[in-house]
Amino acid sequence: MDKISFPNLGLEFMVNKIAFSIFGIDIAWYAIIITFGIIVAMMISYRNAKAMKLDTNLFMDVFFYMIIFGIIGARIYYVVFNFDLYRDDLLSVFNLREGGIAIYGAIIFGALTVLIYTMVKKQKFLDYTDCIVPALAIAQAIGRWGNFVNQEAYGYETNSLFAMTIMENGKFVTVHPTFLYESVLNVVVFIILMIFFNKFRKNSGEVTYLYGIFYGIGRFFIEGMRTDSLYLGIFRISQIVSLILVIAGTVLFIYSRFYKKQIKNSPLS
Template sequence: MGNLLGVLNPIALKIGAIEIHWYGIIIATAVVLAVLLSVNEGKKRGLKEDYFYDFLLWALPFSIIAARTYYVVFQWSYYSQHLNQIYRIWDGGIAIYGSLLGALAVLLIFCKRNNISSWLFLDVIAPTVILAQGIGRWGNFMNQEAHGRPTTLAFLNSLHLPEFIVQQMHINGIYYQPTFLYESVWDILGFILIISLRHKSGLFKQGEVFFTYVIWYSFGRFFIEGMRTDSLMLGSLRVSQWLSLVFFVGAIAWWAYRRYWNPLNDWYLDAGIKTEK
C-alpha cells in the first residue's frame, strides 16, 4: 500500500488483537440491504419472508467458500507458496463470479426443496444482487485492489473525482485506473434500470428480469475487466472476460429460446396476484 498522506486505513476498528476491516463491513452492509429489498419485493410476488433468510443462511457461507476457492485456484502460483493466507478473506481476494456461481447452485437446490419457482426467486433477488455488487466494490477500494493499469494524476483529475479516491489510487508511488469505481457505477446504474423496468406490465416473463441482470452485468464486466492487471489470462482474454462472454451470449440465447418455445410462460408481475387479499 502507498503511504501517501490521505490514503485510507483498511482497518475500521481494532479491539486488542481483533481487527475489523472496512472490506467486511462494506460487504456485510451490501448483503443486509440486498436481503431487505428482496424481502420487500418477494412479499409482492407471493414469496414468504422466511424464504430469503433461510436461503441466505445457506447461500452466504457457500458463496464465500466458492468465491475464495475460485480466486485461490486462479492465483495458485502465489497461494501455493503462501498456504497460510488462503483463508484470509478479510484481506481481499474474493472472486465475484465464484460467489455468484456458488450462490446459484445453492439457490437451485433450495428452490427445488421448497417447491419455489427458481426463475421467480432469481427475478426477485437479481436487482438487489447487482446493487450489492456495486456497493461491495468499495471494499476493494478500501483495500486498494481491483484497480486498473497505471495512469497519471492528470488523467484522474480529468475525471473530476473526489480527492480521497485519487489519493487511494496512489499505490507505491504510482497512480492507477479506478476500475472498482467504473464497475460500481455500472452496477448501480444496472440496479436503477432493472427496478425501473421490472414493474412495467407486459415486459418481463418470469426469468427475464434475471436475464436482464446477467446481460447488463456481463457486458460491463467484460470491458472493465480488460482494464485490470490483477486477473488471470486465458489466451488473449482474462478468465472473467471469457465468462462474461459466455454469460452474455447465453442469457440472450436462453431468453430468446424461452420466448419462442414457451410463449405461455407466466409473466413476472402475475406472481403473487392470487395470494393478495
C-alpha cells in the first residue's frame, strides 16, 4: 500500500496498485480504470451516433477497431520517443504490463483507423469523429485516475493548494498533480462538446475541431508542468502536437462555421 496525500486540503489516501489476482495474475487498478473509461466512451459514442441517425452497426464496428489500434498506437508512440529504454531488449516493447503508453498515439492511430474504415464503407469521417470526441474526452478524464493509483504523470514540486505528496525515489515529495488537472480539463471539455453537439453543431467536423482547440490549449499548459514528458530535441512532443491541434482546429472551425456558410449562400452554390 502506498500513501498519497493532499496536505493543503487535509486529504490522505492509502492506495494499492493491484486490485486483485486471478490464478496468480495481478489485475491492476490502472487496467480496470482504463477499461471502465472505454465502456463509458462506447456508451456515449453510441448515443451520439444514434442521435445523428448513423448506422449504429457500422459505427460500433469501427469503434471496436479504433480501440484496438488506438492501444497499439499509444504504445508505438511511447516506444518511438523512448527507444533508448527498449534498445537492448526489444521484446520488452510488447510488455504492456510494465506501462508506457501515450494518449496522443492513441488519438492519432484511432483517427487513422476511423478514416480508413469510413473511406472503405463510404461513411462521413467527420460525422463519426464528432460522435466520438466527446466520449474520448470523458474517457481521458476517467483514465487519468489510473495515473493517480500508479503515482505517475505528475509535475514539478510545489506547495500550491492542490499539491500532492507521494513517494519518489525513497523520499516524500510534494508535486503538482497534473493527472488531476488534466482530468478536470477533460470533464470541462466533455461538457462543452456535448452541449455543442446537441444544440449548436451546424456542419460535420465542428465538434472534432473544438476538441482539438480546447484539449490542445489545456494540454499545452499542463504538459509544461510535467516531469515525465517525451522530448524531440529540446521540445516537448505533446506541446508540439497540442499546438498543431489548436491551430488546425481553429482554422478548420472558422472555415466550417463561416466560409462554408458564405459558399452556401453565394450565387454559385
